[in-house]
Amino acid sequence: MNKVKHLLTVLLSVTTFTTAYPAFAESSQPTSNANQTNEQTRARIHTELGAGYFSRGQYAVALEELRDALSADNRYAPAYGVMGLVYMELKEDKPAEENFQRAMDLAPGESEIHNNYGWFLCTRNRFDEAIKQFNIALGNPLYPTPERALTNAGICLLQANKPDDAQGYLEKSLKFQPNQAQALTKLAQIYFQQGRLFEARTLIERFFANNQPTAEALWLGVRLARKQSNKDAEASYGLQLRRQFADAPETQLLLQGKYD
Numbered sequence: 484m485n486k487v488k489h490l491l492t493v494l495l496s497v498t499t500f501t502t503a504y505p506a507f508a509e510s511s512q513p514t515s516n517a518n519q520t521n522e523q524t525r526a527r528i529h530t531e532l533g534a535g536y537f538s539r540g541q542y543a544v545a546l547e548e549l550r551d552a553l554s555a556d557n558r559y560a561p562a563y564g565v566m567g568l569v570y571m572e573l574k575e576d577k578p579a580e581e582n583f584q585r586a587m588d589l590a591p592g593e594s595e596i597h598n599n600y601g602w603f604l605c606t607r608n609r610f611d612e613a614i615k616q617f618n619i620a621l622g623n624p625l626y627p628t629p630e631r632a633l634t635n636a637g638i639c640l641l642q643a644n645k646p647d648d649a650q651g652y653l654e655k656s657l658k659f660q661p662n663q664a665q666a667l668t669k670l671a672q673i674y675f676q677q678g679r680l681f682e683a684r685t686l687i688e689r690f691f692a693n694n695q696p697t698a699e700a701l702w703l704g705v706r707l708a709r710k711q712s713n714k715d716a717e718a719s720y721g722l723q724l725r726r727q728f729a730d731a732p733e734t735q736l737l738l739q740g741k742y743d
Contacts, residue, residue: 525555530562537569545569560590564599571603579603594620598632605639613639617652630659634666646673662693668700675703680710696723702733706742 519527533548546569552562563586570579583600590596601616617636621629633656640649653670656663667690674683684707690700701724708716721737728734736742 520556522556523559526552526559526562528552529555530559530565533562533569534565537565537572542569542573558589560586560593560596563589564593564596567603568599571606576607592623594623594626594632595628598635601632601639602635605635605642608642610639610643628659630656630663630666633659634663634669637669638665641669641673646676649673662689664690664694664697667694668697668703671700671703671707675707675710680707683707684711696727698724698728698731698733701728702737705737709742 529548529552533545533552536542536545536548546566549562549566549569552559553566556562563582567579567582567586570576570582573579580603583596583603586593586596587600597616597620601613601620604610604613604616614636617632617639620626620632621636626632633652637649637651637653637656640646640652650670650673653666653673656666657670660666667686671683671686671690674680674686683703687700687704687707691704694700701720704720705717705724708714708720724731724734724737
């Protein structure tokens with residue numbers, strides 16, 4: 484479930500493309516809709532359709548739409564960017580990387596493409612290369628949603644077992660978007676591990692006030708409440724976790740009493 488939510492973030496960055504990843508943002512390239520040629524308009528429409536099919540897991544249909552987009556305009560960078568995401572999910576790394584590279588060659592200033600390529604690299608454990616791409620995205624002062632790349636970089640650094648470095652990116656992400664769900668939970672986890680329980684609790688309560696519960700957040704809520712001897716909160720979070728996410732790994736840890 485967490486993976487799906489994260490991919491949707493990347494995708495949002497594909498379809499608005501004025502828009503960390505995986506909603507579908509189209510690229511914030513300079514051509515406005517009013518000035519687009521018929522070929523560019525067709526490419527844009529097919530790319531948006533392809534992104535929509537991708538978000539629903541209909542990868543074959545998504546690729547058909549993206550090929551139609553490139554048949555209309557073979558220099559339309561967003562189509563290559565979405566195609567890279569599709570191949571990433573299909574575990575076809577060579578065409579995924581080729582399409583990301585083509586997208587970046589055509590639109591080197593498009594931060595969201597660098598962000599999505601960075602996430603691809605992170606999922607392949609190429610952490611240093613991934614952080615470089617996130618930083619390229621963040622180097623664009625016109626990037627409208629830097630919290631995406633900041634959050635992705637933080638998550639990637641956590642996967643690389645570098646929580647201190649991750650903390651800085653996540654804290655910056657929350658300055659841009661104070662209620663960003665993944666930044667809140669990941670930073671709360673870091674603070675929890677550091678023993679900064681009050682700060683961790685503040686973040687996790689902000690998460691629940693602005694986002695739908697996740698197994699990850701509820702499990703952290705359970706452990707925080709337990710550390711702070713708040714039995715009512717511990718019971719409440721635990722009950723929600725068992726009812727809403729019965730098959731989640733976090734629920735199994737709860738049932739086994741593995742709090743550490």
